[in-house]
Amino acid sequence: MDIRNIAIIAHVDHGKTTLVNQLLKESERYDEHQQMNDRVLDSNDIERERGITILAKNTAIIYKNYRINILDTPGHADFGGEVERIMHMVDGVLLLVDAFEGVMPQTRFVLKKALEAKLLPIVVVNKVDRQFADIDKTVNEIYDLFIDLGADEHQLEFPVLYASGLQGLASYVPTLNEHIRMEPILDTIIKEIPQPNQDSEASFLFQPALVDYNDYVGRMGIGKIYSGSVSANDMVTCIRMDGSLLDFRIQKIYQSMGLEKIEVETAYSGDIVSIAGLPDIHVGETICEVGKTEALPHLHIDEPTVQITFLTNNSPFAGKEGKHVTASKIEDRLYKETQKDVSLKVERIGNSEQWIVSGRGELHLGILIENMRREDFEFQVSRPRVIVKIIDGAKHEPYEEVQIDCPTDTMGTVIEMLGERKGDLTSMSQLGDYSRIQYIMPSRGLIGFMTQFLTATKGYGIISHVFLDYRKMIYETVGNRRTGALVSINTSMTTAYAIGKLEERGDMFVEPRMNVYEGMIIGEANKDSDMVVNVTLEKQLSNMRSAGKDSTTILKKPKNMNLEACLAFINDDELIEITPKTIRLRKTILRANERKKAYYSINREV
Numbered sequence: 385m386d387i388r389n390i391a392i393i394a395h396v397d398h399g400k401t402t403l404v405n406q407l408l409k410e411s412e413r414y415d416e417h418q419q420m421n422d423r424v425l426d427s428n429d430i431e432r433e434r435g436i437t438i439l440a441k442n443t444a445i446i447y448k449n450y451r452i453n454i455l456d457t458p459g460h461a462d463f464g465g466e467v468e469r470i471m472h473m474v475d476g477v478l479l480l481v482d483a484f485e486g487v488m489p490q491t492r493f494v495l496k497k498a499l500e501a502k503l504l505p506i507v508v509v510n511k512v513d514r515q516f517a518d519i520d521k522t523v524n525e526i527y528d529l530f531i532d533l534g535a536d537e538h539q540l541e542f543p544v545l546y547a548s549g550l551q552g553l554a555s556y557v558p559t560l561n562e563h564i565r566m567e568p569i570l571d572t573i574i575k576e577i578p579q580p581n582q583d584s585e586a587s588f589l590f591q592p593a594l595v596d597y598n599d600y601v602g603r604m605g606i607g608k609i610y611s612g613s614v615s616a617n618d619m620v621t622c623i624r625m626d627g628s629l630l631d632f633r634i635q636k637i638y639q640s641m642g643l644e645k646i647e648v649e650t651a652y653s654g655d656i657v658s659i660a661g662l663p664d665i666h667v668g669e670t671i672c673e674v675g676k677t678e679a680l681p682h683l684h685i686d687e688p689t690v691q692i693t694f695l696t697n698n699s700p701f702a703g704k705e706g707k708h709v710t711a712s713k714i715e716d717r718l719y720k721e722t723q724k725d726v727s728l729k730v731e732r733i734g735n736s737e738q739w740i741v742s743g744r745g746e747l748h749l750g751i752l753i754e755n756m757r758r759e760d761f762e763f764q765v766s767r768p769r770v771i772v773k774i775i776d777g778a779k780h781e782p783y784e785e786v787q788i789d790c791p792t793d794t795m796g797t798v799i800e801m802l803g804e805r806k807g808d809l810t811s812m813s814q815l816g817d818y819s820r821i822q823y824i825m826p827s828r829g830l831i832g833f834m835t836q837f838l839t840a841t842k843g844y845g846i847i848s849h850v851f852l853d854y855r856k857m858i859y860e861t862v863g864n865r866r867t868g869a870l871v872s873i874n875t876s877m878t879t880a881y882a883i884g885k886l887e888e889r890g891d892m893f894v895e896p897r898m899n900v901y902e903g904m905i906i907g908e909a910n911k912d913s914d915m916v917v918n919v920t921l922e923k924q925l926s927n928m929r930s931a932g933k934d935s936t937t938i939l940k941k942p943k944n945m946n947l948e949a950c951l952a953f954i955n956d957d958e959l960i961e962i963t964p965k966t967i968r969l970r971k972t973i974l975r976a977n978e979r980k981k982a983y984y985s986i987n988r989e990v
Contacts, residue, residue, distance in 0.1 A: 387580055389580055389654070390475070401456055468686070479506070483546075486522045508544075510549055546558050588611065589671075590609050592659070593667060597720070601660035602723075608656050613652045616637055616649055619674050692749050694738065696763060699901065707760035708762065728748075761962070762963045764962065766959060775854065783826055786807065786825055789820050806858075830863075869905045869914050870905065870908065879919075884939055889915060893908070904969070
């Protein structure tokens with residue numbers, strides 16, 4: 385059976401996973417999967433809730449006696465490293481561009497990686513049925529982008545198709561026909577994308593570009609077989625990144641078909657497979673026949689740019705809500721995550737119950753925290769911080785290229801916010817009622833920015849950012865919170881009376897009849913310094929009748945502080961307490977007098 389290997393690449397939320405869903409329905413074996421949900425490849429609960437692809441997924445369909453291996457790639461900048469490695473597994477790409485939004489920063493990033501890998505592109509202008517879609521403008525932007533990125537003549541002859549992933553329709557012309565479904569895209573893939581090397585008689589050569597993990601076979605390498613064939617129980621050689629050799633036996637071989645991973649006895653050149661047998665297999669290593677050690681070029685893995693400190697929970701409420709609370713359980717879970725996420729690094733701090741977890745961005749680490757919370761873990765985390773490098777004796781920090789689309793009437797507020805976070809405006813343009821502004825700014829300025837940005841744009845703003853490079857650190861502080869915190873002075877239960885008295889001092893995070901402890905942050909102050917307050921005060925009762933009618937206290941609704949809002953809020957001297965049921969904010973040092981001593985001690989040293 386002839387093979388085609390293709391990756392679907394696009395900016396976040398341009399419809400990759402929805403389109404893959406429709407392609408699966410065109411498979412000649414679709415009758416096995418009649419009960420498919422929307423975005424079926426987004427199997428993780430968080431992926432479904434947020435509408436994003438977090439980790440790359442591979443699937444395959446049978447169409448006109450062709451096996452088409454499809455890789456659905458993440459669109460968010462935090463997971464861009466996976467896109468880059470996937471380019472080594474495929475022979476062509478399907479570039480999706482939203483007909484309304486047009487070319488976005490991540491579109492440029494993923495296409496640049498595909499062109500550098502000399503892959504042939506097929507362009508699909510998606511969501512052509514969307515209101516205010518400007519198809520001609522989008523196609524012109526795509527051509528401009530290809531030229532700007534230095535595409536060669538062969539790559540510039542790309543076919544353009546038009547689709548509505550939601551309706552499951554595709555066409556060679558901008559007008560869709562409800563009777564023509566995904567056939568134009570699949571026929572174009574077969575016609576335009578070259579066939580991989582299918583020489584099964586040559587010596588076996590394989591390189592994992594992704595890793596996966598399950599509890600039955602452990603760590604697996606996912607990649608393309610460049611030549612030859614391999615069977616279960618074969619002895620093969622792994623050429624390590626340092627050049628050393630290690631022989632091991634292939635335990636299991638898996639291939640994707642539709643929604644399932646199927647165990648196969650033998651896989652051949654051109655196939656995309658998962659191989660199990662080496663417990664510590666790494667991305668970029670070469671697996672080959674014993675005695676024929678031909679190493680493939682190493683694959684690039686993006687370095688982490690943001691880190692968070694994880695700690696065991698030591699608050700007064702520790703162990704009351706979580707199932708997994710010990711240091712050993714947390715450490716095992718963190719290291720297990722590194723088995724399938726090569727962009728994640730975990731390092732224990734000495735013999736303490738603290739770990740520095742480094743990742744590609746705030747979203748990357750936030751998803752790990754949320755997954756652990758849902759798995760009944762209880763722990764604490766610090767404020768996210770960027771990883772600083774010392775280059776030529778000077779501090780350097782990561783910088784990002786940022787693009788924002790927001791309603792024009794909110795643009796002034798957004799520009800002011802980005803200016804405070806040390807962003808440099810590079811371009812500005814008008815798109816109807818929307819404005820598009822582009823910035824270059826330190827990654828530090830983006831930490832905690834999303835929540836404020838959505839509030840300022842009333843939820844209508846779209847922000848995209850891509851890692852640019854490391855540059856010399858110019859500013860000492862960027863993006864710190866300018867307001868203080870309201871901090872509880874004692875441990876008890878909150879009262880409506882106390883909250884009512886404190887509302888004029890700031891925005892409350894708690895409501896009546898909630899348990900709080902000394903040092904817990906219960907609100908945001910309306911001043912620039914912290915305020916220690918009594919949120920558990922009871923109204924004094926006496927046998928004297930009060931003058932006038934008793935009045936009921938009417939309280940404002942407390943501010944919703946989800947995980948993203950908490951990560952955006954905290955400062956360096958604060959922590960987030962994560963439990964399966966509750967997310968709390970607290971001071972690192974709980975007692976007020978000890979915080980004062982620490983503050984004066986630091987200032988004396990300065």
